[in-house]
Amino acid sequence: MKRTPAFYRGCLVGGAIGDALGWPVEFDSYETILAKYGSGGIRDLQPGDAGAAEITDDTQMTLFTAEGILRAESRGRQKGIAHSPSAVYYAYQRWLLTQGYPKYDGYAWAYKSWLLDVQELYARRAPGHSCLSALSSRTIGTAERPINDSKGCGGVMRAAPAGLFYPKEQAFDMAVKYAALTHGHPSGYLSAGALAYLVAAIIEGQSLEAAVAATLGVLPGYTGHEECTRCLQSAVRLAQQDRPDVEAIAELGEGWVGEEALGIAVYCALKHARDFRQALIAAVNHSGDSDSTGAITGNILGAALGYDRIPADWAAGVELQDVLLRVADDLLAYRLAGQLEPTRYPGD
Numbered sequence: 001m002k003r004t005p006a007f008y009r010g011c012l013v014g015g016a017i018g019d020a021l022g023w024p025v026e027f028d029s030y031e032t033i034l035a036k037y038g039s040g041g042i043r044d045l046q047p048g049d050a051g052a053a054e055i056t057d058d059t060q061m062t063l064f065t066a067e068g069i070l071r072a073e074s075r076g077r078q079k080g081i082a083h084s085p086s087a088v089y090y091a092y093q094r095w096l097l098t099q100g101y102p103k104y105d106g107y108a109w110a111y112k113s114w115l116l117d118v119q120e121l122y123a124r125r126a127p128g129h130s131c132l133s134a135l136s137s138r139t140i141g142t143a144e145r146p147i148n149d150s151k152g153c154g155g156v157m158r159a160a161p162a163g164l165f166y167p168k169e170q171a172f173d174m175a176v177k178y179a180a181l182t183h184g185h186p187s188g189y190l191s192a193g194a195l196a197y198l199v200a201a202i203i204e205g206q207s208l209e210a211a212v213a214a215t216l217g218v219l220p221g222y223t224g225h226e227e228c229t230r231c232l233q234s235a236v237r238l239a240q241q242d243r244p245d246v247e248a249i250a251e252l253g254e255g256w257v258g259e260e261a262l263g264i265a266v267y268c269a270l271k272h273a274r275d276f277r278q279a280l281i282a283a284v285n286h287s288g289d290s291d292s293t294g295a296i297t298g299n300i301l302g303a304a305l306g307y308d309r310i311p312a313d314w315a316a317g318v319e320l321q322d323v324l325l326r327v328a329d330d331l332l333a334y335r336l337a338g339q340l341e342p343t344r345y346p347g348d
């Protein structure tokens, strides 16, 4: 069992590092990355305007996922009933506010949050279209009543906290519900369920390889799983081969859609399972959605290796490290001992 600060912190800070490492090259082809950063590609965090390496919507929304989960638990404790997908929906409405959208009168009560006091979270760094349009429609999407047909990776990139918080079977179902708020295609929400399950299995003590195999074992129980299953199977197969990472990743896709982003991240984590730095470098140096594939790889390998095996210069150099550590510790404190700071997490 890995219910200790090292692995919770590793998962969230690891994800933020991957996000920040990939952000400068998110929209660059592999050739452009090499032209800009040399033949090894981008290999280190780049300082942003304020000094620290900048995180993007992937990490911002991950923080709001965690906040929504904890506020649901808080409400459950106060009122005896809570619906965690609703609480996460309102957390995402707070994220939407940070992205420059107006407050919605119907949700006036929901705009009180310590995260809204974190000025850095108001940076707008290429937020995903599906998230923005679904949330600004003020309609709650579900897998049963899909809000659109999007299978973008915006659902999976923010799902890791579900795996840190819930036991693995429940983590899958919860992450599906959180992702379906904005992504209506099965590959958009099942990829999120699969990531949460994978993270939970790792936290529950399974090896990375066993956790991936277990994830492949549960996916077929869900309608529309085929694309996710196929991509994960390919990731496992490619990780056992001795090919250049960029070639293997190109075979999996570009990561703009959920199943490909998950497949690329699982490939990078398996291939470089003992080397966080090398895994993250592989995860961002390709022609696809580098910050999201970096973020998900960092979530997985950070949970597997723990915070102490993340390069210290990277952990120190990423934006909002203090906020990420606090949220990781808050998730763990609740999981371990039912401790919850009601001023930080009022019941929704």
Ligand SMILES: [Mg+2]
Pocket: 056, 057, 058, 125, 126, 291, 292
């Ligand atoms: Mg991003």
